[in-house]
Amino acid sequence: GENVEQHPSTLSVQEGDSAVIKCTYSDSASNYFPWYKQELGKGPQLIIDIRSNVGEKKDQRIAVTLNKTAKHFSLHITETQPEDSAVYFCAAKAGANNLFFGTGTRLTVIP
Amino acid sequence: EPEVTQTPSHQVTQMGQEVILRCVPISNHLYFYWYRQILGQKVEFLVSFYNNEISEKSEIFDDQFSVERPDGSNFTLKIRSTKLEDSAMYFCASAGGGRDEQYFGPGTRLTVT
Numbered sequence: 001g002e003n004v005e006q007h008p009s010t011l012s013v014q015e016g017d018s019a020v021i022k023c024t025y026s027d028s029a030s031n032y033f034p035w036y037k038q039e040l041g042k043g044p045q046l047i048i049d050i051r052s053n054v055g056e057k058k059d060q061r062i063a064v065t066l067n068k069t070a071k072h073f074s075l076h077i078t079e080t081q082p083e084d085s086a087v088y089f090c091a092a093k094a095g096a097n098n099l100f101f102g103t104g105t106r107l108t109v110i111p
Numbered sequence: 112e113p114e115v116t117q118t119p120s121h122q123v124t125q126m127g128q129e130v131i132l133r134c135v136p137i138s139n140h141l142y143f144y145w146y147r148q149i150l151g152q153k154v155e156f157l158v159s160f161y162n163n164e165i166s167e168k169s170e171i172f173d174d175q176f177s178v179e180r181p182d183g184s185n186f187t188l189k190i191r192s193t194k195l196e197d198s199a200m201y202f203c204a205s206a207g208g209g210r211d212e213q214y215f216g217p218g219t220r221l222t223v224t
Contacts, residue, residue: 032211034211034212034213036215041217042217042218043115043117043202043215043216043217043218044154044202044215045215046212046213046214046215049211049212051211089153089154091154093211096166096210097167098144098156098159098167098169099146099154099156099213100156101153101154101155102153103152103153104153
């Protein structure tokens with residue numbers, strides 16, 4: 001089955017700096033890669049996703065890149081704000097199958 | 112904005128008891144999922160449900176677990192005889208016709224004592 005690895009497990013940045021979280025996946029059949037933000041006591045919130053037919057997608061301050069050959073994808077947050085502090089999960093899915101999640105990254109944005 | 116809701120937010124039960132966790136998916140969604148997250152660990156898939164039947168399940172989803180869509184709005188997860196290791200956050204998710212984007216509810220924290 002699919003195995004998703006995520007790094008780093010914790011990340012602290014100064015407000016205004018950029019944050020990058022990286023994930024790798026093992027199943028070459030995976031073609032959908034969402035990112036979720038989980039705030040304390042809440043469920044995962046879908047913040048951006050990318051499909052295997054594109055290499056990059058951007059939505060305001062967040063962007064995701066995908067390298068299919070290397071089987072890795074990354075989340076980039078620019079101009080970080082304190083409200084970006086949360087746990088971020090990457091995930092991968094092949095076709096109609098379920099999501100396989102990474103282990104999460106706790107992002108702390110220091111004001 | 113439509114959202115997935117779950118009840119209760121926290122359930123405490125004794126080992127061996129049955130629990131039912133309830134979810135109301137987004138109204139026009141067709142695909143329903145249960146995931147769980149043991150404290151500090153990754154979110155793990157349990158089961159997916161489509162067209163009134165299970166479409167996929169993980170090794171975690173053994174005979175003690177069952178799912179049901181008893182009416183047009185609710186989606187439930189039943190654990191027949193809870194074990195200590197069932198303690199976790201349980202998340203319901205739903206997806207529409209495109210079925211890639213899964214939207215998660217706020218979760219039910221299950222504590223088995």
